[in-house]
C-alpha cells in the first residue's frame with residue numbers, strides 16, 4: 097500500500113536524509129565534505145529528533161567502520177561523502193562485502209582526480225561499479241536522476257542491502273545534491289523488518305557467532321568467493337534496471353544516467369521534434385548493469401551515443417553489452433562540466449548522417 | 450565453589466588449542482579476559498572486536514560474540530556497536546601496531562568521545578604477526594627486522610606512550626598499564642582489567658588497560674630472556690601503574 101503523505105520542495109541532499117529516516121536508518125556516520133555537507137548537517141538534526149544515532153566521525157575511514165559496527169548488530173545504518181572521502185571508505189566497504197554486511201553509502205560525486213573541484217561529476221563510475229576496494233566483490237549501485245529518486249532510491253538502497261546482505265552505493269553527484277525539486281513524500285513499502293539471524297548482539301540463548309573476513313583454511317576463501325559469486329549472479333538476474341523511452345522505432349540510442357541523463361532527455365525531445373528517431377536508455381542500477389535491455393535494443397538500433405560527465409567509463413559497459421552489434425559513440429564532459437543539450441543534438445545528427 | 454588450586458577452563462574460553470608461539474603474552478591475556486567475563490557474568494551480553502595482528506583469531510578462542518575489524522579500526526567498529534546496543538559489553542583487543550600506528554586516529558577519537566567501551570591494548574614492542582618489524586612502541590636501540598641496527602630516534606622517532614597521551618584527554622575515565630611477565634603481575638593485570646570492565650558496566654566511560662607482553666619470536670629471544678627483557682628494558686620505558694582514574 098502506498099499512502100501519499102505530502103509534496104515538499106526539498107534539496108537533493110535533504111531528500112537522501114528523509115529517505116534514510118523513512119527507511120528506518122538507526123545510525124548515521126559522516127565527515128564534512130562538499131558537495132554533500134547538507135546530508136551530514138541535516139542528519140545531525142533529524143537523527144537527533146528521532147532519537148537515533150548520529151556521529152560526526154574523525155574521518156571517512158572511521159565513519160565506514162562505525163557503519164560496519166552498527167550493521168553487524170542488525171541495525172540499518174548509512175554514511176555519506178563525496179569522491180575523495182569515498183576513496184577512504186573503500187577499505188571498509190571491502191570488509192563489509194567480505195563479511196556480508198548490509199549498509200548504505202552515498203557518494204555525492206565531485207570532480208577528480210585528487211581534490212578535483214566541488215562541482216558535480218560522474219568520474220567515480222569505475223570505483224562504484226567495480227567493487228572499489230580490494231578483492232573480488234561487487235556492490236549494488238543505484239543512480240538517481242531527480243530529487244524524487246534521491247528520496248526513493250535511498251529507501252530502496254536500504255531494502256536491497258538487507259535483502260542481499262550487501263553494501264549498496266547511492267551513486268549521485270553534486271548537481272543532484274544541491275538541486276531543489278518537489279518531492280512526493282510517500283510511505284513506501286520498505287521491508288524494514290528483514291529477519292536477521294546472523295547478527296552479533298550477545299550470545300544469550302544461542303551459540304556465539306563471529307563476523308569476519310579472514311578465511312585462512314584450505315579452500316575456505318575460495319568457497320566464500322564462489323558463494324558471493326552466486327549472490328552476485330542472483331542480483332544480476334533480478335535487480336538490473338533502467339528506464340527507456342522511444343525505443344520502438346529508434347535509429348539511434350542515447351545511453352546516459354543521473355544528471356547527464358536529464359540533458360539527454362531534453363536532447364531526445366528536441367531530436368524527436370525534428371523528426372529524428374532518437375531514444376533514451378537510462379540505467380537506474382549501474383551494477384548490476386542493464387546489459388540485457390541494451391543488447392536487445394542493439395539488435396535493432398545500429399548507433400549508440402553514450403553521454404557521461406567523465407572521460408568515458410560507463411561507455412565500456414555499454415560496449416560490452418552491445419558486443420559489436422552496433423557502433424558505440426561517446427560524448428563526455430569531465431571535471432565538473434555539464435554536457436550541453438545542443439552538443440548532444442549535434443552529435444546525434446553527425447552519427448546518423 | 451571452584452577449587453582455586455585446580456586448573457580449569459573458563460566458560461568464556463573455547464576448547465580450542467591456540468596458535469600462539471610459546472612464551473607469547475596473548476594467551477595469558479586472552480585467559481584473563483575470559484576469567485573476568487565469567488566472573489562478571491556478562492558472557493551472553495559481550496561483543497568483542499578482534500584486531501588485525503596475532504590476535505586476529507581471538508574469535509576461535511573466546512566463547513562469546515566476536516567480530517574482526519580492519520587493521521587499526523576496532524575503536525570505530527566498537528563505537529558503531531555500542532551506540533546501537535548500549536546495554537551490551539563491548540571491548541576491543543588490539544596490538545601496538547594496530548592501536549598505536551595505523552589506528553591512532555580511531556583510538557584517540559573514540560577515547561576523546563568518551564565511548565563507553567573497554568580497550569585491551571597489548572604492547573609487545575613489535576609487529577608480531579608480520580614477523581617482528583619495528584612498531585611505534587619499539588624501544589630505542591631495539592633491533593627488529595626493519596631496524597636492523599637498532600631503532601634510531603633520529604630517523605624513527607621514540608617509543609610512543611599512548612596510554613599517557615590518552616590519559617590527557619578529558620574523555621577518558623580509566624587507564625592503567627600492567628604486565629604479564631610473571632605471576633604477581635598477571636594477578637595485578639587481572640585486577641586492573643576487571644576494574645576496566647566494571648567501569649564500562651557502570652556506564653562511566655572509556656577504559657583501557659595496556660599490557661606489556663612477551664613476544665619471544667619477534668624479539669628473537671628465549672621465553673626466559675623475554676621475561677627478563679620486560680623487567681629490565683620495557684618497564685623502565687613504560688612504567689606500570691594507574692595512569693588515570695577519573
Ligand SMILES: Cc1ncc(C[n+]2csc(CCOP(=O)(O)OP(=O)(O)O)c2C)c(N)n1
Nearest residue numbers: 501502503520544545546547575576577578
Ligand atoms: C591495512 C593493513 N596493513 C597491513 C597489514 C599487515 N599486518 C597484519 S598484522 C600486522 C601487524 C600487527 O601488529 P600488532 O598490532 O603489533 O599486533 P601483534 O601481531 O604484535 O599482536 C600487520 C602490519 C594488514 N593486514 N592490513
